[in-house]
Amino acid sequence: MTEASERFTRLHAALRDRICLLDYTPGTRLSEAELATEFKTSRTPVRRVLARLEDEGLVQTRHGIGTIVTDADIRTMAQTYELRMELAQLAGQLSPRPVQPADLQHLDALCRQAEALVATPDPRAFAVLNMHLHQFLTSLTSNAALCEVSDRLYYQTARIWLLAIPDLDLLSEVQIFAAEIWQIHTALSTGDLRAVALLRRAHISMSFKRLGGF
Amino acid sequence: MTEASERFTRLHAALRDRICLLDYTPGTRLSEAELATEFKTSRTPVRRVLARLEDEGLVQTRHGIGTIVTDADIRTMAQTYELRMELAQLAGQLSPRPVQPADLQHLDALCRQAEALVATPDPRAFAVLNMHLHQFLTSLTSNAALCEVSDRLYYQTARIWLLAIPDLDLLSEVQIFAAEIWQIHTALSTGDLRAVALLRRAHISMSFKRLGGF
């Protein structure tokens, strides 16, 4: 990978995470000039990243106004959520790859972090952990196309939970998450990737309901 | 829609179609300067379009070398094909929209074009018609996310058939297509979108087999 594309990847991931973790709340205006200054480059590479974020639906750029972080509410995202559920289930059917011991260790670590979170709940740390779980689960299928699409849809909907957390009970949510990740751990330890995928689908469905998407 | 974004959309669609219809065969080098001259603009908007095409997997840009149309063979695209099949089926389940009389007329027109193609087979005209069928079928679901994803995957695999046609029997392929589109017409006229989707999935699966993807 060349230096330019490395920088692009880094910048893209940085801005994407800031948006999905609400460092940039919906409506925030991102200035190309400011970002260029912060990342010690010119507007050109920044514009390239922003164009991709716009393609992914995370920002919207308008001439003469600025680049604005898009809004994300559960009602308009209902269809995306539906699709995510189906794709989560597909991950258990389309070319799953053999489960390695390292996978179980990885998930073990995530489980421990979830339990630590129950002791000291924190919205942002929860969101980060949820993101890591997603990345781990997508790594379990060897279907590259499915991974790409799932990622894309995940980042489109990732903010919704964090935006809704003031209306929810954080401790309760964390406990539910910890239980879910343990269920997934149990299924994975038997090597049953289809069960893992079905659990994931069920969890996405239930979180959608809790968020008021009906 | 602003003038700039209109130009972007037009340019993007033009290049995408040229790639998918093999006006630009895999390996072709696209010069930013040449495209800028052809479309009477500067390199800047062209680069933006090429960046998006790269994100979509249709070209690959490398510093100092050029922007090269990617290769597309059935073996490496097998996973994408698998996912396309599943999504085609999902289109019949996820928020299908009511079938309008205009829809049937539209499909009627496509059927007639398919029959005309049986009389005078032509690979390119066939590919165009296939593209139109895809666009029509994706318009039958109101799930915007599913439409976007299906489109993306369709354009990634669209070239494969056209590349393989020298090894196939064109007349036979056209006849199969004409039969398929009539089947879909029959299903649609009964308003059974689930059946339409299942037929589509079956057709994709069979074409994958004929292309040697196993």
Place this chain on the structure above:
DNA sequence: ACGCCATGAATTGCGTACAAAACACGCAGA
């Protein structure tokens, strides 16, 4: 006091010059 227009400030979109990188080609030397 209210509405309207003009003007200025801020921002993105575009065009162009230059830097960085990769390859083709020729030439020198063994």
Place this chain on the structure above:
DNA sequence: TCTGCGTGTTTTGTACGCAATTCATGGCGT
């Protein structure tokens, strides 16, 4: 003749200046 290096050419990547667009603000007219 073959190998290796250096240089020139072509291409994409970056930086920056300017054009186009939008919005806020203030002044003017009624």
